[in-house]
Amino acid sequence: MEPVQFVFYAFATVLVLASLAVITARNPVYSVLFLVLAFFTSAAIWLLLEAEFLAITLVLVYVGAVMVLFLFVVMMLDINLDQLREGFAKYLPVGALVGFIILVQMVIVLGPEQFGLDRVADPVKHGPDYSNTKELGNVLYTDYVFPFELASVILLVAIVAAIALTLRRRPENKAMNAADQIKVKRAERIKLIAMAPEKDEPAEG
Amino acid sequence: MAFERPDLIPVLPEIFVVTMACVVLLVDVYQRQSNRMLTYLLSQATLVGGLILTLSLHTSAPEYTFGDTFVKDTMSDVLKGFIYLSAFVVFLYSRRYLQERGQLTGEFFVLGLFAVLGMMVMVSAHSLLLVYLGLELLSLCLYAMVALNRDSKTSAEAAMKYFVLGALASGMLLYGMSLFYGVTGSLDSRAISTAVTMGVGNEIVLKLGLVFIVIGLAFKLGSVPFHMWVPDVYHGSPTNITLFIGTVPKIAAFGMTIRLLVDTAAAMHVDWQQMLIILAMLSIAVGNVVAIAQTNIKRMLAYSTISHMGFLLLGVLSGSADGYSSAMFYTLVYAIMGLGGFGMILLLSRAGFEAENLEDFKGLNERSPWMAFMMLLLMFSMAGVPPTVGFFAKLSVLQAAVRADLIWLAVFAVVFSVVGAFYYLRVVKLMYFDKPVDVQPIVCGMDMRVALSINGTAVLLLGMFPGTLMALCHTAFN
Numbered sequence: 074m075e076p077v078q079f080v081f082y083a084f085a086t087v088l089v090l091a092s093l094a095v096i097t098a099r100n101p102v103y104s105v106l107f108l109v110l111a112f113f114t115s116a117a118i119w120l121l122l123e124a125e126f127l128a129i130t131l132v133l134v135y136v137g138a139v140m141v142l143f144l145f146v147v148m149m150l151d152i153n154l155d156q157l158r159e160g161f162a163k164y165l166p167v168g169a170l171v172g173f174i175i176l177v178q179m180v181i182v183l184g185p186e187q188f189g190l191d192r193v194a195d196p197v198k199h200g201p202d203y204s205n206t207k208e209l210g211n212v213l214y215t216d217y218v219f220p221f222e223l224a225s226v227i228l229l230v231a232i233v234a235a236i237a238l239t240l241r242r243r244p245e246n247k248a249m250n251a252a253d254q255i256k257v258k259r260a261e262r263i264k265l266i267a268m269a270p271e272k273d274e275p276a277e278g
Numbered sequence: 279m280a281f282e283r284p285d286l287i288p289v290l291p292e293i294f295v296v297t298m299a300c301v302v303l304l305v306d307v308y309q310r311q312s313n314r315m316l317t318y319l320l321s322q323a324t325l326v327g328g329l330i331l332t333l334s335l336h337t338s339a340p341e342y343t344f345g346d347t348f349v350k351d352t353m354s355d356v357l358k359g360f361i362y363l364s365a366f367v368v369f370l371y372s373r374r375y376l377q378e379r380g381q382l383t384g385e386f387f388v389l390g391l392f393a394v395l396g397m398m399v400m401v402s403a404h405s406l407l408l409v410y411l412g413l414e415l416l417s418l419c420l421y422a423m424v425a426l427n428r429d430s431k432t433s434a435e436a437a438m439k440y441f442v443l444g445a446l447a448s449g450m451l452l453y454g455m456s457l458f459y460g461v462t463g464s465l466d467s468r469a470i471s472t473a474v475t476m477g478v479g480n481e482i483v484l485k486l487g488l489v490f491i492v493i494g495l496a497f498k499l500g501s502v503p504f505h506m507w508v509p510d511v512y513h514g515s516p517t518n519i520t521l522f523i524g525t526v527p528k529i530a531a532f533g534m535t536i537r538l539l540v541d542t543a544a545a546m547h548v549d550w551q552q553m554l555i556i557l558a559m560l561s562i563a564v565g566n567v568v569a570i571a572q573t574n575i576k577r578m579l580a581y582s583t584i585s586h587m588g589f590l591l592l593g594v595l596s597g598s599a600d601g602y603s604s605a606m607f608y609t610l611v612y613a614i615m616g617l618g619g620f621g622m623i624l625l626l627s628r629a630g631f632e633a634e635n636l637e638d639f640k641g642l643n644e645r646s647p648w649m650a651f652m653m654l655l656l657m658f659s660m661a662g663v664p665p666t667v668g669f670f671a672k673l674s675v676l677q678a679a680v681r682a683d684l685i686w687l688a689v690f691a692v693v694f695s696v697v698g699a700f701y702y703l704r705v706v707k708l709m710y711f712d713k714p715v716d717v718q719p720i721v722c723g724m725d726m727r728v729a730l731s732i733n734g735t736a737v738l739l740l741g742m743f744p745g746t747l748m749a750l751c752h753t754a755f756n
Binding site: 179182183187188215216218219220223224226227229230231233234237238241 | 281284289296300303344345347348383385388389392395399407408411412414415418419421422425426428457460480482483486
């Protein structure tokens with residue numbers, strides 16, 4: 074076995090095991106951590122494919138930002154595990170059976186006969202001066218400019234939707250409004266009432 | 279570096295809509311909470327402007343731009359035109375309904391416009407990547423729109439179900455696309471189509487990819503057995519959103535089906551025909567039979583949609599230009615009927631009252647004979663009674679099926695549409711022969727009254743003179 078192959082199989086095994094652990098771990102925090110591991114190993118596999126930019130982005134964006142946020146959310150939420158696990162054992166046999174059949178079928182269809190190393194040509198090997206990032210940048214803003222712009226619109230919609238769904242003025246909110254505080258006039262705060270002077274009466278009892 | 283600057287003229291309508299959507303988003307911020315008239319008018323102006331642009335840019339020869347990934351042909355132009363029109367009608371019907379409930383927010387219009395953009399991309403996509411991006415843009419807007427009424431528990435539940443199942447369907451579609459990419463090495467419709475026709479790559483893998491793509495499409499169309507979300511989402515959403523989801527995206531879903539199955543995988547017609555036959559049969563049967571048991575009219579119309587999608591697939595699966603144009607005719611007619619049907623529910627609803635149940639239609643004739651007549655026309659059309667346009671729509675897809683030597687399938691569809699006629703006619707019976715339960719006068723603005731009247735009479739007029747629309751659909755595929 075070539076060293077590259079060995080590295081690939083090592084990472085692939087870790088990837089599959091980590092993905093399995095994501096859905097089977099009892100504690101959701103562990104699930105998130107296994108997901109981090111899965112992302113990390115797939116980044117390593119991308120590195121083997123000479124896709125350095127994508128691999129680094131995956132680590133930076135997903136592992137660094139998204140998953141950390143995810144972890145916070147999972148830790149903040151009060152998830153009732155028993156409720157989530159309800160029916161897990163009941164549906165496990167059927168689910169496992171269906172999953173197994175799908176796996177076998179896919180191996181038959183997508184196995185080495187179709188996608189074996191002899192069927193698919195090796196990817197072109199590039200020299201050390203070849204810049205992955207530059208190549209991506211070249212096509213991203215030229216050939217793929219339309220999909221790129223569309224993706225940005227999708228992100229904009231995500232922002233609009235998230236704000237529309239979560240921002241609300243609560244009546245019990247006691248936040249200060251600085252503009253209102255500055256604008257306020259003396260007359261609005263103090264009311265002088267003309268009253269007849271009261272006589273000092275001795276307190277009763 | 280060789281890079282040819284893409285021709286931006288064919289995408290002008292898209293650019294216009296996205297710009298205006300951003301303008302509406304900004305203008306809305308400066309509006310008073312209670313009054314959204316400017317937002318509303320701007321959104322409607324956007325749709326009208328888009329329509330004018332699309333019409334004036336129309337050429338009979340297809341135009342390709344962005345390196346062949348975007349196509350503007352007669353089909354895309356006609357479908358876009360109907361998308362603008364239906365969205366226009368949806369906004370018009372929704373305004374009073376939202377205002378009465380204090381939910382008239384700018385987000386509804388902004389998300390609606392972005393959804394329109396997503397649909398425009400879907401019908402013009404000539405690459406799997408664009409199909410997917412357009413679909414995601416549309417779906418994301420729809421998920422949010424279903425949940426916009428935050429205080430309603432049923433809406434939240436509907437949005438959750440829609441989101442989870444929609445994400446699953448997108449995953450299926452993506453997996454199918456990735457298999458196509460794996461075999462042919464391209465995301466471009468034309469390149470894939472050539473590769474498939476030449477027999478490059480492995481046939482079994484392509485077929486597996488096709489299975490996943492068809493499943494994804496069936497989810498989005500809402501055909502049996504991938505229909506579970508339809509009744510719940512239609513029922514749980516605010517009625518104006520149901521109106522939106524039930525009509526406009528179906529036009530885009532038809533466009534997407536044609537782009538994926540016909541433009542990309544035409545050579546695999548034998549394979550997808552079998553899958554679509556199963557989907558169409560199940561949809562027509564389940565949709566029509568289960569609708570009988572519904573007492574909630576939104577659920578009833580949801581099952582009716584499912585059966586209509588079966589008829590639509592009937593046209594597509596016949597695999598001829600005639601079949602595609604009849605399916606397109608069916609889709610457009612369905613959009614018109616759906617707008618009217620859900621519009622009626624909006625008409626009968628008022629502040630604090632949702633006319634969701636069949637009972638609420640009792641004795642409509644005594645309350646408003648004209649509106650009852652409109653509903654009668656719409657129901658007759660959905661059932662497929664001549665001389666309404668629903669009859670011609672059904673007739674043309676059945677003809678296409680017969681021409682493709684699928685006579686048994688046509689007979690099956692006719693039998694179940696007779697079964698379906700029962701629940702449409704039940705609404706008519708309730709309106710004309712029962713005493714009204716709800717005697718409050720129907721309040722609605724002049725704009726809505728006029729629009730609903732046009733909508734209802736259109737069903738009759740198009741039924742008497744179907745030639746123009748039919749010819750339009752024919753030119754799209756010839």
